[in-house]
Amino acid sequence: MTAELIDGKKISQEIRKGLEKEVAELTAKGMKPGLAVILVGDNPASRTYVTSKQKSCRAIGMESVLIEYPADVSEKELLDKITELNADDSIHGILVQLPIPPHISETKVIETISPEKDVDGFHPINIGKMMTGQDTFLPCTPFGVMEMLKYIGINPEGKHAVIIGRSNIVGKPMGQLLLNENATVTYCHSRTSDLQSFTKQADILVAAVGRAKMVKAEHIKQGAVIIDVGMNKDEHGKLCGDVDFEDVKDKAAYLTPVPGGVGPMTITMLLYNTVKSAQNRLNDRNGN
Numbered sequence: 001m002t003a004e005l006i007d008g009k010k011i012s013q014e015i016r017k018g019l020e021k022e023v024a025e026l027t028a029k030g031m032k033p034g035l036a037v038i039l040v041g042d043n044p045a046s047r048t049y050v051t052s053k054q055k056s057c058r059a060i061g062m063e064s065v066l067i068e069y070p071a072d073v074s075e076k077e078l079l080d081k082i083t084e085l086n087a088d089d090s091i092h093g094i095l096v097q098l099p100i101p102p103h104i105s106e107t108k109v110i111e112t113i114s115p116e117k118d119v120d121g122f123h124p125i126n127i128g129k130m131m132t133g134q135d136t137f138l139p140c141t142p143f144g145v146m147e148m149l150k151y152i153g154i155n156p157e158g159k160h161a162v163i164i165g166r167s168n169i170v171g172k173p174m175g176q177l178l179l180n181e182n183a184t185v186t187y188c189h190s191r192t193s194d195l196q197s198f199t200k201q202a203d204i205l206v207a208a209v210g211r212a213k214m215v216k217a218e219h220i221k222q223g224a225v226i227i228d229v230g231m232n233k234d235e236h237g238k239l240c241g242d243v244d245f246e247d248v249k250d251k252a253a254y255l256t257p258v259p260g261g262v263g264p265m266t267i268t269m270l271l272y273n274t275v276k277s278a279q280n281r282l283n284d285r286n287g288n
């Protein structure tokens with residue numbers, strides 16, 4: 001093993017310690033940060049993630065409210081609840097756990113959440129602000145990856161960053177955040193021909209495709225930074241990433257594990273965004 005592990009759990013702990021202090025200060029000023037999570041249906045994986053988000057909120061002194069609906073809830077009922085939460089002063093962040101059932105429009109759900117409470121950073125207004133480099137809520141997974149790079153002292157400027165995957169919630173914003181930090185960015189996806197010719201050029205390779213262990217040693221450059229956003233089950237039903245850890249670990253310079261890499265960072269940045277939202281409200285109240 002030559003690659004150094006990027007320990008998402010440890011980095012998360014350090015960031016959360018700082019957040020805990022901010023939460024205490026905000027609470028003392030009557031602005032205790034509160035997150036509302038809406039869960040539709042009873043997908044066990046979604047429930048696990050949502051429970052983990054709630055625990056993480058409470059561990060740093062934040063308020064966390066879980067609102068659950070059966071899978072057949074109407075779109076109107078869900079949108080009405082979001083509208084109610086938009087007006088609730090005790091709630092600073094609203095997260096609707098994705099995916100949601102197909103009879104409900106994901107676009108409508110995302111666009112109903114007030115941009116000021118959109119701690120996922122999925123609202124088109126916030127995406128537009130991210131693209132133009134304005135201060136806003138950054139999508140939690142790509143934001144977490146940027147924090148990991150900062151932590152290990154990797155400045156993306158001038159580096160070739162290659163993203164595999166172009167989802168709205170990970171791949172696309174990941175490339176944008178790296179571009180904002182002056183990386184040269186290449187997006188690869190399911191229609192890319194000769195994937196390896198691109199990934200082999202990557203100084204920073206981000207795998208966000210959702211295919212278990214697809215990135216092998218032959219795909220990467222010696223000494224590359226490898227970020228694994230994948231959350232898959234392997235042949236034994238064990239959680240694994242998009243990167244074949246064993247295969248690349250002697251060739252990469254830095255490598256994120258799954259679990260314990262990007263996952264915990266995603267939750268940490270959700271907490272960060274919610275605290276930031278509460279701080280914004282306090283600033284409004286004080287007229288700054």
Ligand SMILES: Nc1nc(=O)c2c([nH]1)NC[C@@H]1CN(c3ccc(C(=O)N[C@@H](CCC(=O)O)C(=O)O)cc3)C=[N+]21
Pocket residue numbers: 049052095096097098099120140231239258259260261262263264265266267
């Ligand atoms: N509106 C919305 N926002 C999201 O941010 C969102 C979502 N919907 N839907 C589902 C995905 C998935 N997601 C994860 C976050 C943390 C871990 C995580 O902490 N994983 C642990 C391990 C968990 C385990 O052991 O199963 C780790 O990687 O170490 C995983 C998955 C957020 N998501």
